[in-house]
Amino acid sequence: MLWVGLSGGIGSGKSTVSARLAEHGAVVVDADRVAREVVEPGMPALAEIRERFGPQVVGEEGVLDRAALGQVVFADEQARRDLESITHPRIAERTLELVSDAPADAVVVHDIPLLVELDRAADYALTVVVDVPADERLRRLVELRAMDPDQVRARIGAQATDEQRAAAADVLLDNSGTVEDLHRAVDRLWEGRLAPFEENLRHGWSSWEELADGATPTENGRCRARAERSLRRIAGVVGGQGRVTALRCEGDCGGRCELVLPVPADADLQDPAVVRRLARVGFVVDRGLVLGADPRWQVRCRVEESSPGPGA
Numbered sequence: 001m002l003w004v005g006l007s008g009g010i011g012s013g014k015s016t017v018s019a020r021l022a023e024h025g026a027v028v029v030d031a032d033r034v035a036r037e038v039v040e041p042g043m044p045a046l047a048e049i050r051e052r053f054g055p056q057v058v059g060e061e062g063v064l065d066r067a068a069l070g071q072v073v074f075a076d077e078q079a080r081r082d083l084e085s086i087t088h089p090r091i092a093e094r095t096l097e098l099v100s101d102a103p104a105d106a107v108v109v110h111d112i113p114l115l116v117e118l119d120r121a122a123d124y125a126l127t128v129v130v131d132v133p134a135d136e137r138l139r140r141l142v143e144l145r146a147m148d149p150d151q152v153r154a155r156i157g158a159q160a161t162d163e164q165r166a167a168a169a170d171v172l173l174d175n176s177g178t179v180e181d182l183h184r185a186v187d188r189l190w191e192g193r194l195a196p197f198e199e200n201l202r203h204g205w206s207s208w209e210e211l212a213d214g215a216t217p218t219e220n221g222r223c224r225a226r227a228e229r230s231l232r233r234i235a236g237v238v239g240g241q242g243r244v245t246a247l248r249c250e251g252d253c254g255g256r257c258e259l260v261l262p263v264p265a266d267a268d269l270q271d272p273a274v275v276r277r278l279a280r281v282g283f284v285v286d287r288g289l290v291l292g293a294d295p296r297w298q299v300r301c302r303v304e305e306s307s308p309g310p311g312a
Helices: 014-023 031-037 044-053 066-073 077-101 134-145 149-158 162-168 179-203 221-238 272-280
Strands: 002-008 027-030 107-111 126-131 171-174 243-249 255-263 283-286 289-292 297-305
Touching: 002 014, 002 162, 002 179, 014 027, 014 107, 014 126, 014 179, 027 031, 027 077, 031 077, 031 107, 044 066, 044 077, 066 077, 107 179, 126 162, 126 179, 134 149, 162 221, 171 179, 221 243, 221 255, 221 272, 221 289, 221 297, 272 283
Parallel strands: 002 107, 002 126, 027 107, 126 171, 255 297
Antiparallel strands: 243 255, 283 289, 289 297
């Protein structure tokens, strides 16, 4: 299974991308849909919301009045935290259920608008961001959806910037052209990256290839961010704090990196649970190394026992 995070700003065309991926066979888990589902009439979360915030936030037909609830929580930080304490565990539980129900060979796409704002990029094997300049998104939302320009500007301003999304993206999908252009880009992504990435993980294959001696290291900002994100993904499973020791970029953030990660003495790369968690974020274990399975981004991480501190 390949776990993919998909995001993009309002009006970016994220829904078009998720729909096209579904046509290819991806299992799409829509974060907004899950968030609505857990507060439907009869659900425990809705009863807790009514108890905490009062009957005025639930309409006559027993449906959550989002506008009324919004007036309460957006002006009160503690109220917002209380709401999140009710809804977030249910959202996480339902998301896990949907992912667990997916076939073992599935590409599972988590359509999550706030991926960047919540700093979730390292939770996935691959992050895909749909990229459209803010002024073009404004134009589309006003002309095609008849939205109020000031409201659109406010919503865009409340989200992550284009630069922040680009820094968090393993794949940046340009949607400044036509729908047909975007479909073709998604098709290429599926055939050239997502499908082979999933196959590699399912079979325990890495994408690492040795280079001839003397290969020239190169890097850019996005490539460096990608290497650091790879390190975070691995460290999130086995612990420790590591470093990037070599980096080579090959256009559109493809390339390769080498990492060193000192880990606690009790970290066990042979533990099946550790192997499964590494696979969830895009890595396989081979002869004591953690290797990437992404066909466009090769990773080799040497895991070593961390040295005891002074006085240990």
